[in-house]
Amino acid sequence: MGGRKSSALFLALTLCLTFLLTSTWNLALVVLGRGEAEAAGERNVADWYILGLDARDYASRIVPRVPLAERQWVRHHKVLVVWGKAEPQQDRFNWSYFDQEINARLADGTDSIMLLLTAAVPVWARDPSYGDKADKAPPRDLRDWYDFCSRVAERYAPVVDFYEIWNEPGWDRDSSAWYNYGVYHFGGQVETDYLPLLQLAYQAIKEKDPTGIVVCGDLQCINDPDPDRGTELYGLLFDDVNRPGQDVSVKVEAAKPIVAERPMYFRYNSTWDDGHDSLGATAPASDWYFAEGCTRPGFHTYLCLQNPDPTLTAAVDIDYYCGDGSKIEKTVDVGPQSRLTVAVHGDGLGIGVHDDAHGDVSIKVHSGVPIVAERPMYFNYAGMWAGGHDSLGATAPAS
Incomplete structure (x- = not known):
């Protein structure tokens, strides 16, 4: 050379x-x-x-x-x-x-x-x-x-x-x-x-x-x-906000027992700085329950649905139980080995924004193909406290 x-x-x-x-x-x-x-x-x-x-x-x-x-x-x-x-x-x-x-x-x-x-x-x-x-x-x-x-x-x-x-x-x-x-x-x-x-x-x-x-x-x-x-x-x-393929789910496997959690830090909507953390689920399940949710102004609630099955599409039923006593039912398909995000505060698969008891919501998720469901939530509470948190659902109610 x-x-x-x-x-x-x-x-x-x-x-x-x-x-x-x-x-x-x-x-x-x-x-x-x-x-x-x-x-x-x-x-x-x-x-x-x-x-x-x-x-x-x-x-x-x-x-x-x-x-x-x-x-x-x-x-x-x-x-x-x-x-x-x-x-x-x-x-x-x-x-x-x-x-x-x-x-x-x-x-x-x-x-x-x-x-x-x-x-x-x-x-x-x-x-x-x-x-x-x-x-x-x-x-x-x-x-x-x-x-x-x-x-x-x-x-x-x-x-x-x-x-x-x-x-x-x-x-x-x-x-x-x-x-x-x-x-x-x-x-x-x-x-x-x-x-x-x-x-x-x-x-x-x-x-x-x-x-x-x-x-x-x-x-x-x-x-x-x-x-x-x-x-x-x-x-x-090079658009970090709108580029597709940035939503991801993760499966962790190990030859010996381990503990895995997922910290996440964000600037939501380029405005709300915070972080949240969640332990993983040990297995997918057919049912997931979330007691907390809110779609009042200043609150953005999501459902993240992971279908780890390599071949089967998951037909997912989402039941919203609102604070005013109403129940809203939605259905959505989640493809094999993929993730779907539902904006609960949106009008499509969600219930929309409501500045009353209808915006206080609990959720049940059911799927014939076992899936994993979690509920991230981002907020600017009272216009003063910005942040977010995340939770896996419960797989069954309890006494």
């Missing part, structure tokens, strides 16, 4: 990188070099566009066919590092192909190199729950992905400037590319499954290459000539 990054470009993460995917014979030229940009007074490198070459098998296909003088027109290169090819067996790496590709570009002279860390996922690391798309989905153990990213950065940090994480994850299992053309680049759900891969890759790479720039993969999710369409994932992916 060559020396430290030949002309390192220390760019902000928001840098917009444009790499031109070309055929073997079409070489892309740099639009604006660093010296030209500074001469033009454009020192904000986050606004740069870099036009480079994404060519597969550069050493064996480009080098023998294109004269050196013409190859040297290209100053920025993108190199795929396919996980399954680099680590065909766990902890046994073969870097020979990637060394050859990078060395060929260094020999020609380059201003920057971007590595694209991407699928196919090695067979040994695949998660069978993703079915026939497991080859391009998150691995069974995310620690294996972290280790791969760390090894890549450790080996190539001296000569690489950028690391892109996954090839076009916006083309996921339900994108228009899949429905229209049968093409996918991410076998998971990008809204929920991609961010952990990006975060882990960032951590692993920065540990080995602190000055390397980690770039998010392309999140464009539809095929449309309008560049403003299909871009909503860019905002949604």
Whole structure:
């Protein structure tokens, strides 16, 4: 490998990188070099566009066919590092192909190199729950992905400037590319499954290459000539409030008896700071009872329903016993191995907000498939005391 990054470009993460995917014979030229940009007074490198070459098998296909003088027109290169090819067996790496590709570009002279860390996922690391798309989905153990990213950065940090994480994850299992053309680049759900891969890759790479720039993969999710369409994932992916897939239930198993509890700290509605804690249930049950609940103004009450069954959908009956003596019945399905949240203070599956005895509520939950139910509650009592608490239900009334 060559020396430290030949002309390192220390760019902000928001840098917009444009790499031109070309055929073997079409070489892309740099639009604006660093010296030209500074001469033009454009020192904000986050606004740069870099036009480079994404060519597969550069050493064996480009080098023998294109004269050196013409190859040297290209100053920025993108190199795929396919996980399954680099680590065909766990902890046994073969870097020979990637060394050859990078060395060929260094020999020609380059201003920057971007590595694209991407699928196919090695067979040994695949998660069978993703079915026939497991080859391009998150691995069974995310620690294996972290280790791969760390090894890549450790080996190539001296000569690489950028690391892109996954090839076009916006083309996921339900994108228009899949429905229209049968093409996918991410076998998971990008809204929920991609961010952990990006975060882990960032951590692993920065540990080995602190000055390397980690770039998010392309999140464009539809095929449309309008560049403003299909871009909503860019905002949604990093929206900590509205991003889907953030509600989670947990099952803990141990070979020997243990005690498990779940502390939780929050800023509810970006306003109410507090925390609460709950012991776990030792088993799912068909019935859960909650004596306390409130949907008066300033109180938000929820039911969290977990169905741990791997195959059966739970048909759940929710009975609300209100302080005015009325009873309201609701039903909802909870899919296998999933969680559902019911807003008791909402008008759908709940009873709505009521500033009277109707808003004082107890709840019974029944399911033919055993489930786990708990009741979080958040409040701003009397407009003065903000907080929250949480409780598992009782599985039966008692004398």
